Amino acid sequence: MKTTWKLIPPFASDYSGVCSVLYELNSLIILFSPGGCSHSIVETDEIRSFNIATIFSSSLNDIDVIMGAEDRFITNAIYLIKNHPGVDFVSILGTPVSAITGVNFNRIARELQEKTGLPVVVFNTNGFESYVSGIYDALLKLGETFMVDSGKKNNRINILGYSPLNIGNKAHLNELISALESKGFEVMIFPGAGIFMKEIKRASESILNLVISPEGLGLAEYMQMRFEVPYLMQLPVGINGMIVLLHEIERRTGIEFGDYIKAEYTIDCSVKFNTASDTKVLILGQPLLSVAVGECLKMDFGIEKVSIATHLKRKSMVGHIYSNSMFSNVNFFEDEDDVINCMHGMDIIIADPLYRKIICEGGERTIFIPLPHIGLSGRKFADLGYEYIGRGGFAYIKSYIVP
Amino acid sequence: MEFTDNLLANGFFKKAFQKESCEEIINIALCIPGIHVLGVGPESCLRVLYFRALKQGQNDRFHMLGISNDDMVTGKHIDLTKIALQEIMSYKSDNVKAVIIYLSCSDILQGSNLENVISVIEKKYQRPVRLLKRGPLTKRRILPKERLGNLFCEILDKYVNEAYVKEKGNKSAVNILGEEKLSAQCELFKLLKEKGFDQIQEFTGFERFDQFMDLINGRFSVVTHKFALNIAEYLEKSYGIPYCFVSSKYRMKDIESNYRILSESLNVELNYREASNNFRTMLDSVKRDVFNKKIAVGLGERTFEIAGALAELGFCIQAVFVDTVTSTEKKLINFLFRQNKDMRLFSIPSINPVQYESEFNQIDIAIGERAIHYCSNAKKVQHKEVYGVGFENISRLVGEIL
The missing domain is CATH 3.40.50.1980 (Nitrogenase molybdenum iron protein domain)
Incomplete structure (x- = not known):
């Protein structure tokens, strides 16, 4: 087995995954880093406009790392938070340096929360894991921290697990959303654009969670256990994929998709494609x-x-x-x-x-x-x-x- | 003069702006054919390096050894590094002239002792292996790019012996030592060719390893970026090749100084006055109302220099966006405030976008990603510096403003 890789890059890291989840939420995102860790996000991983997110990275030097920079981080973060009064919460993300030096993030969060009055969420990322675990943990943590039981709305469906890192541009989901909205469903993509704290809190109103990536599974399981929201994990690729999914939603919600499927998905798939049987x-x-x-x-x-x-x-x-x-x-x-x-x-x-x-x-x-x-x-x-x-x-x- | 509060104290946090990488350390490390780079560290670090190398088409000699947290803690990564070096040395072995091990912050923190591994591999394969510690934690004594320059000298030293020097005694070429490959149309090349320096050896333009070795055959070195100063000093000390340093500049007096240095060093007459007049003629053609437009500048390291250059030319610098201010930049700040007492200097972590929204909306032209981010109504100028010994960069910038 070869130890090195040359042609294929590593996957985006766990903290890139967390950032991709927080990106469109109204959060001030702070990386605990010597400064270079945000480069993977700004140079490669994030495909959305940088005007919609507020991401900062600390610039720790060697002395900070050796002597500990928690107090300096807190002092400066308070100042930073004061200059961003509109945010719903503050997110602190770990990087390889904090993983190796062992930073007491819980203390940092506690002090920041006490001094600013804003919720502070710590994501224990370390840069050694892939985006998969980052997104999974971030969604679960947001759910555990902020979601409350808000009763049920019969026409509400959450789409869980979206991140550009796993799904690509959100526009790919348009056809799916149109199908659901055509039957009167109110669809919330979580995480999604313009989702503020009150919407996160209301996510438990949903009657069904549609999980479109395995990274959303932890949150779906949590919501099932805590708020009794059932879930199904499926990505409706192609005609058959969409038909199967809509039938499944029909079965679970009682809302019929028969006429919609007939109108939109009756495409002749029996055309013999130019594919030999042993393709x-x-x-x-x-x-x-x-x-x-x-x-x-x-x-x-x-x-x-x-x-x-x-x-x-x-x-x-x-x-x-x-x-x-x-x-x-x-x-x-x-x-x-x-x-x-x-x-x-x-x-x-x-x-x-x-x-x-x-x-x-x-x-x-x-x-x-x-x-x-x-x-x-x-x-x-x-x-x-x-x-x-x-x-x-x-x-x-x-x-x-x-x- | 008005500073947003706490400006100088707060360089601790930097805001993330979209960035297109260029001439990063990894690209310089990979610029000599035959020199391979082994990146060792968490995959998050290797990923950035991979895409930086890919952008310059250099992946062929870039090898990645992803280290897990457990490997790091247990020290297993040292054994893995040894295996990886063996793999590289055995890979099309004639083509591997040297390997640079590129370490990340986490390895530097661990203080991993790779010296033994390096010594074993060097002995076994008779080829140099060098360690490059880079990243924000290693900047205190010497910048990583300067350290990389030293590594190139050491590699050169291993390959060039007395016999080679004797064989290559013909000193006729000019060495161009910098971090980016210069355009064939750049002013430096034009000036050199006009004065009869036809044979040019460009550090970042070599197609074979032996061309790198031929640096010792230079008659003179022109250093275009400080990264290569150590290489120039080495060539001067070891092979008697003199050098001069002329970096890219925006301000008139600095450009004049570049011409003077180059002129004295090459012992030729260079016509600064003519170049300056051409630039002035171009500037005179600019409509007067452009000089009344409010400009914001915010593009990283050279923000003050560029703002100063534009202010000297009569443009109205209304806002400057920076992460932090160094002591050497204070003079330029004072100069900018003298030019426009209403200018605003924004420390990015201190900006409350809502508070300053109306001011940002009054900006007409935003230069650089930081200014563009905040001044969304302004004309966007994404200026990218390319190397220019003379007026290339400032001319291009004025053109972009227009």
């Missing part, structure tokens, strides 16, 4: 999306030989998150050579465009369908015109495999 497909990417794309290939296009792989390391929290039986067919590779080898001999590869360079060596006949994974390639391909949900997703995949 081999590899999907390399975010596991839930990959599983859903695989299902779409099978049901919408009749392609059966689908392999799914990722190089997310199944250790600690990620291992727990992906322990669901839904991911039993996903290959988790930890060696770059294994990732490269699994691409050999494939007829179709659906993956982030960063992988394209790898398959070019000997795979000229392979059809490559770009499916950017922001948690991997950052903002490099974020603006690429691609779709996966519902009709849009079906048309996108079809445009590659049907000449």
Whole structure:
């Protein structure tokens, strides 16, 4: 097994994941860092406008790190918070330096809270884990900290687990939201744009949580246990994916989608696509999306030989998150050579465009369908015109495999 | 004169602005063919380095060793580093002339002793391995870029022996030592070629390792960024190659000084007056009302210098956005306030955007990401500096303002 990686970058870190969750919430985000840790966010990971978030990073020097900088951090943070009076809460994020030196974040939070009167939430990130655990923890922590029992609203559905790192631009969810809103559902994407504290508190009003990434699972389980909000985890890729999801929502809520499905999703999927029965497909990417794309290939296009792989390391929290039986067919590779080898001999590869360079060596006949994974390639391909949900997703995949 | 409160005291927090990286340390470390870089550290650090290298097409020689928290605590990362070095040395081995181990803050904090590993690998493969400690925790004595310059000297020293010096005795080329590859049309090249210096060896433009070795064949070195000062000093001390330092400037007096230094060092006559007149002619064509527009400047390290340069030319600097102020910048601040007593100097952590909204809305032109962020109604000027010994940068900036 090779120890080094060269062609494929590491995934976005846990603190990038937390930032992506907090980004559109009304929070003052502070990284405990020597200064460089925010670079991954500002140079690569964040695809949204920097005008909507307030992210600061400390600039610790060697003396601060050796002698401890907690008091200096508190003094300056109070000053910073005073200059941002409109925020709902303050978020403090750890980085590799705080993980190694051992910073008492709870004390920092307690003092800041006492002196400013604002809620302060600590996210124990360390930069050694991937965005998966960052988003998972952040959502759960926000839920545990702020959500209260607000009764139920019969037409409210939460979409949980969104982050550009796992799903891409939020516009990808438009078709799904339109479908839900067409039946009178009030949809809240959490985390989402313009969500203020009062909306977070009201999230428990929902009658169903639709979990669109495994990172939202912890919060969904928590809300089920605490507020009795049931959940289902599914990403409706392609025509069949959308039909299955809408039927499931119908079953759970009693609101019928039959006429909507008939009007919007009666597309002739029985067209014989130009795919031989032994067409081999590899999907390399975010596991839930990959599983859903695989299902779409099978049901919408009749392609059966689908392999799914990722190089997310199944250790600690990620291992727990992906322990669901839904991911039993996903290959988790930890060696770059294994990732490269699994691409050999494939007829179709659906993956982030960063992988394209790898398959070019000997795979000229392979059809490559770009499916950017922001948690991997950052903002490099974020603006690429691609779709996966519902009709849009079906048309996108079809445009590659049907000449 | 008005400062927003607590300005000088508060350099502790820096606001995150979208950034496109360029000429970062990793890019310089990877700029010589044959020199490979092994990044060791948490994946969050390696990820940034990967994309910086990718942007410059340098990933071919960049290797990443992701370290887990457990590896770090148990010291396992030292063994892993050894294995990684062996992998690199065995990889197309003829092409690997040297390896730079690029450490992150966490390793520096741990005080990992990699010296033994390095010594074993150097002995086994007979090729230099060097350690680069970089990042905010290592800036106190010497800047990481300057430290990197020293590493290049050490690598050069390992390869260039007396026989090579004798063989390459023909000293005719001018070495350009800097951090970015210069444009073929840049003023420095033009000046050098006009004066008959046809053979140019650019540090960041080598296509083979032996071209790097040929730096010792230089007749003269022009240092365009302070990162390379140590390399120039080494070449002077070891091979008698004199050098001069002419960095990129915006202010007229600094540009004049660049011309003078270059002229004296190369022993040629350079016509500053003509270049200055050309720039003045361009400036004269600017409509008068542009000089009345309120300008905000906020683009990182060179904010004050750029604001000062524009103020000298008669532009109205109304606001300056900075993270912090160094003692050397105070003179420039005073100068700016003398030019416009109503100018506002904003320390970014101190800004309450709601409080200053009406002031920000009055700005006509915002230069740099920090000013653009706050002055959303202003014309946006995303100025990116490129190396220029003369008037290139200030001319371009004025053009962008127009």
